[in-house]
Amino acid sequence: MDATNNEVRSLRFDSYDSGEHLKNAAKQARARNYQDFLIVDVDAHHYESEHYRDVFGYIDSPVLRRNALESFSRGGRANFLGGQVGYQDISGRITRHWLRKNEKTPADKHRDITTTLRWMDAMGVDYACLFPTPMLFLGTHPQPEIESALAQAYNRWLCERILQEEKRIISMLYLPFNDPEAAYQTVKEFGGRKGVVGFMVTAPRYKPVHDNAYMKTYRLIEEMGLPISFHAAYSWGDQALQLTNRFIGVHALGFMWFNMVHMTNWVVNGLPERFPKLKVMWIESGLTWAYSLMQRLDHSYMMRTSDCPSLKRKPSEYMQEMFYSSQPMEVPDDPSILEATFKMIKAETQLVWSSDYPHWDFDLPGVIYDLPFLKEQSKRNILGGNAARLFNLPPQPVKTIPDFD
Numbered sequence: 001m002d003a004t005n006n007e008v009r010s011l012r013f014d015s016y017d018s019g020e021h022l023k024n025a026a027k028q029a030r031a032r033n034y035q036d037f038l039i040v041d042v043d044a045h046h047y048e049s050e051h052y053r054d055v056f057g058y059i060d061s062p063v064l065r066r067n068a069l070e071s072f073s074r075g076g077r078a079n080f081l082g083g084q085v086g087y088q089d090i091s092g093r094i095t096r097h098w099l100r101k102n103e104k105t106p107a108d109k110h111r112d113i114t115t116t117l118r119w120m121d122a123m124g125v126d127y128a129c130l131f132p133t134p135m136l137f138l139g140t141h142p143q144p145e146i147e148s149a150l151a152q153a154y155n156r157w158l159c160e161r162i163l164q165e166e167k168r169i170i171s172m173l174y175l176p177f178n179d180p181e182a183a184y185q186t187v188k189e190f191g192g193r194k195g196v197v198g199f200m201v202t203a204p205r206y207k208p209v210h211d212n213a214y215m216k217t218y219r220l221i222e223e224m225g226l227p228i229s230f231h232a233a234y235s236w237g238d239q240a241l242q243l244t245n246r247f248i249g250v251h252a253l254g255f256m257w258f259n260m261v262h263m264t265n266w267v268v269n270g271l272p273e274r275f276p277k278l279k280v281m282w283i284e285s286g287l288t289w290a291y292s293l294m295q296r297l298d299h300s301y302m303m304r305t306s307d308c309p310s311l312k313r314k315p316s317e318y319m320q321e322m323f324y325s326s327q328p329m330e331v332p333d334d335p336s337i338l339e340a341t342f343k344m345i346k347a348e349t350q351l352v353w354s355s356d357y358p359h360w361d362f363d364l365p366g367v368i369y370d371l372p373f374l375k376e377q378s379k380r381n382i383l384g385g386n387a388a389r390l391f392n393l394p395p396q397p398v399k400t401i402p403d404f405d
Contacts (some may be wrong), residue, residue, distance in 0.1 A: 034124030163195030270310025
């Protein structure tokens with residue numbers, strides 16, 4: 001018991017600074033001259049749970065608002081969002097988010113803006129697409145009305161408190177996908193808001209993406225010229241993933257599994273033909289799943305084209321027109337394997353860099369910049385140019401990289 005208490009005490013710091021924590025990343029950014037690179041992070045996170053009291057205040061229903069605020073106050077088993085085993089928040093190679101509660105920020109700016117800009121500048125990031133963290137699992141909540149209420153409240157809070165105040169922070173807003181009508185109304189309400197560059201579906205869920213109930217939502221997003229993304233996560237409650245007995249197993253499989261299912265349904269049901277101008281992005285599944293699924297679907301398609309009467313091309317050709325976030329970069333010992341992966345997904349125009357910061361498996365821009373087989377223009381495209389085109393962002397760098405020397 002004493003040893004455990006000593007270990008816990010050793011992790012309690014009186015002060016913390018996101019930029020100082022990443023000072024080695026800042027040195028790397030300055031050494032690589034990122035100041036002249038446009039760098040866009042398409043998948044970064046904050047812990048919206050630190051602001052639940054404010055977020056829940058945006059819930060329209062007085063009953064649900066009261067329930068949410070009570071769950072926040074009571075904690076423990078009174079979990080309004082449903083539960084997931086919290087291994088994302090322990091262990092790993094990075095100081096966990098609960099230590100950042102000691103970070104000092106000025107009173108005249110929202111705390112999340114200050115801490116986000118600190119890590120962005122340290123990494124050399126110009127724009128960051130900010131997503132929630134605990135709410136990524138909200139798609140498995142048994143009550144669709146809870147997902148809809150919380151999604152609407154979070155989106156309103158994020159737009160008013162964060163995006164409205166800081167142009168370098170953008171977001172693809174949460175779509176309450178378990179309620180198709182609520183998803184449609186979300187696009188209508190938020191499609192033109194400042195900093196809203198698209199919409200995001202949390203992938204762990206059991207709604208088929210090809211259901212006709214979603215078609216008007218896809219059409220509206222397409223007409224707005226915005227992308228839709230599917231953000232991966234795991235669910236240890238999934239019947240298949242329950243067979244795993246270690247977090248590393250459910251993490252490795254889960255972040256691919258749900259996106260593979262949604263991608264398969266998206267393609268074989270002909271959604272790329274139905275919405276040819278809709279930009280689609282797949283987030284935080286890495287890269288290896290994409291090329292393996294391309295080969296698998298092409299192989300099956302050539303033997304059973306009758307199953308996909310709406311397709312005019314092979315599945316891989318549609319997939320090569322979609323966008324993929326880089327994190328986590330599965331870097332093999334043999335770089336030629338990664339080079340072949342980049343070729344398969346047409347990385348020069350379709351790959352967008354993401355950090356996934358501050359999660360334990362985050363990547364720095366160096367995972368792209370240091371690849372020996374990439375030419376400089378390809379590095380510039382992947383680190384920022386492709387995302388600027390996708391999100392319609394200014395092409396000029398705007399960050400200031402701190403000097404910790």
